[in-house]
Amino acid sequence: MENLLMEFISNTGFAMADYRHIIMITVGIIFIYLGIAKHYEPLLLVPIGFGILIGNIPVFKGLGLSLYESNSVLHYLYFGVTSGTYPCLIFLGIGAHTDFSTLLARPVLMLLGAAAQMGIFLTFLGALALGFAPKEAASIGIIGGADGPTAIFLSAKLAPHLIGPIAVAAYSYMALVPVIQPPIMRLLTTRKERLVRMEEPRVVSKREKIIFPVIGFLLCCFIAPAALPLLGMLFFGNLLRECMVAERLAHAARTSIIDTVTILLGITVGASTQADVFLTPQSVGIFALGAASFAVATASGLLFAKFMNLFLRKKINPLLGAAGVSAVPDSARVVQMVGQAEDPTNFLLMHAMAPNISGVIGSAIGAGILWSFLGG
Amino acid sequence: MYGLDAISAHNGWHMAALGISIVFTGLILLSFTVAQLHNILRLFDNRDAYYKRIRGLFKKNNNKQEVSDSDLSLSNNVKEAAGQCKLLIERIGEPFPLPRLIELSEKCGMSHPYSTINDLILAGFIVPDGKGYYVWNQDEQN
Numbered sequence: 001m002e003n004l005l006m007e008f009i010s011n012t013g014f015a016m017a018d019y020r021h022i023i024m025i026t027v028g029i030i031f032i033y034l035g036i037a038k039h040y041e042p043l044l045l046v047p048i049g050f051g052i053l054i055g056n057i058p059v060f061k062g063l064g065l066s067l068y069e070s071n072s073v074l075h076y077l078y079f080g081v082t083s084g085t086y087p088c089l090i091f092l093g094i095g096a097h098t099d100f101s102t103l104l105a106r107p108v109l110m111l112l113g114a115a116a117q118m119g120i121f122l123t124f125l126g127a128l129a130l131g132f133a134p135k136e137a138a139s140i141g142i143i144g145g146a147d148g149p150t151a152i153f154l155s156a157k158l159a160p161h162l163i164g165p166i167a168v169a170a171y172s173y174m175a176l177v178p179v180i181q182p183p184i185m186r187l188l189t190t191r192k193e194r195l196v197r198m199e200e201p202r203v204v205s206k207r208e209k210i211i212f213p214v215i216g217f218l219l220c221c222f223i224a225p226a227a228l229p230l231l232g233m234l235f236f237g238n239l240l241r242e243c244m245v246a247e248r249l250a251h252a253a254r255t256s257i258i259d260t261v262t263i264l265l266g267i268t269v270g271a272s273t274q275a276d277v278f279l280t281p282q283s284v285g286i287f288a289l290g291a292a293s294f295a296v297a298t299a300s301g302l303l304f305a306k307f308m309n310l311f312l313r314k315k316i317n318p319l320l321g322a323a324g325v326s327a328v329p330d331s332a333r334v335v336q337m338v339g340q341a342e343d344p345t346n347f348l349l350m351h352a353m354a355p356n357i358s359g360v361i362g363s364a365i366g367a368g369i370l371w372s373f374l375g376g
Numbered sequence: 377m378y379g380l381d382a383i384s385a386h387n388g389w390h391m392a393a394l395g396i397s398i399v400f401t402g403l404i405l406l407s408f409t410v411a412q413l414h415n416i417l418r419l420f421d422n423r424d425a426y427y428k429r430i431r432g433l434f435k436k437n438n439n440k441q442e443v444s445d446s447d448l449s450l451s452n453n454v455k456e457a458a459g460q461c462k463l464l465i466e467r468i469g470e471p472f473p474l475p476r477l478i479e480l481s482e483k484c485g486m487s488h489p490y491s492t493i494n495d496l497i498l499a500g501f502i503v504p505d506g507k508g509y510y511v512w513n514q515d516e517q518n
Binding site for chain 2: 224
């Protein structure tokens with residue numbers, strides 16, 4: 001009886017926990033707090049935060065409880081992450097959610113989305129310089145795309161052992177867009193530039209909106225075929241939305257499917273951050289490079305907008321460049337916020353959605369390119 | 377291996393340069409295509425008029441009468457209606473009030489007189505004289 005009790009006590013979380021579990025549980029609680037109290041990306045931070053709690057309850061091996069045990073329920077759910085299924089389904093939902101009108105009305109703003117992807121490739125170089133293997137460096141670099149599903153997708157393909165830290169870093173920085181971006185935006189633009197007003201976009205016809213996903217898909221995937229899983233779902237979702245004859249499917253994609261997948265993705269990514277695999281010097285490097293990547297991406301977009309203004313007759317507000325990072329729609333909201341801090345009657349949100357959406361396309365192309373370079 | 381040596385050893389410079397170039401190329405191509413999309417659709421919508429213009433260019437007989445844009449953009453029905461209206465206007469006399477022309481057109485059994493006369497105004501066959509009346513535009517006819 002006494003032996004049985006002692007054995008039970010030695011198998012409880014209290015007996016098996018060490019300082020690393022406590023650190024990770026604290027991180028999980030902070031995520032939940034930020035999501036609920038501060039409203040920082042609550043749809044992501046709350047599931048990831050709770051997932052971190054799930055993943056860091058100390059359990060003994062062999063019972064099929066841990067996410068990394070092949071017979072556990074969490075392991076089966078995690079398959080959607082490692083196979084790249086969840087990110088693609090999330091892209092389907094994003095496509096079904098997104099109105100491409102602003103992008104179609106002023107296509108030149110797409111270049112800002114391309115410029116912001118410099119963050120991906122500069123961070124890739126930085127990670128290589130810090131001693132990461134090329135596949136790991138590419139997975140870390142993609143954090144600069146500020147696109148959680150893309151970061152998870154590429155990490156799953158190139159460096160599955162880093163999915164946890166990369167996903168947590170990507171989503172943390174996405175949640176912190178309103179904190180990270182404004183100082184960089186103010187530093188790199190003058191007040192006069194921030195006051196620039198954008199001209200009213202032209203009205204886009206329904207036919208253009210229907211044709212765009214087909215043309216966009218064909219063009220992007222012929223250039224970077226490895227981006228097919230992500231861009232295929234993104235443009236398919238958008239076609240469902242715009243074609244008007246598949247409203248039920250579009251509704252399902254932008255509500256029940258994306259919500260279900262977000263829950264599963266958040267919980268399993270959170271649970272993958274088990275203390276013994278997460279708390280490593282590598283993770284610290286990933287977080288540092290992720291922050292740098294985000295800053296570089298924002299700065300690249302801003303500076304490229306200023307460069308474009310050298311050639312454009314009708315100037316664009318350089319703040320729009322910051323929306324080139326693809327954290328949809330948070331970075332566009334930040335552009336609006338910073339623009340309105342200077343002039344409350346200047347509405348930039350609608351215009352910022354164009355580089356924001358092209359940033360999603362650009363980061364998916366970037367991921368496809370890195371996968372095709374290193375996936376062999 | 378660390379630093380610039382590591383980047384060079386893993387072919388990092390080339391991958392980064394090529395990667396960003398491909399992203400730019402992709403989005404520039406997409407941007408260019410999208411920018412032309414509404415023009416292509418407009419061309420498609422007016423394809424009959426453009427076919428006519430091209431056929432006109434290749435006509436063998438050197439007919440000195442040039443084909444004007446308004447002729448191309450109007451359908452045969454409207455051109456026929458223009459002929460009818462011209463006769464009616466000659467009957468009413470110029471300048472004429474628009475309701476009178478509509479009334480007469482209805483009496484003469486013209487189909488859809490409101491929209492037909494509207495088409496003729498848009499095409500510049502019937503123009504306001506600036507005093508509340510309308511006149512037949514001889515220049516447009518020629």
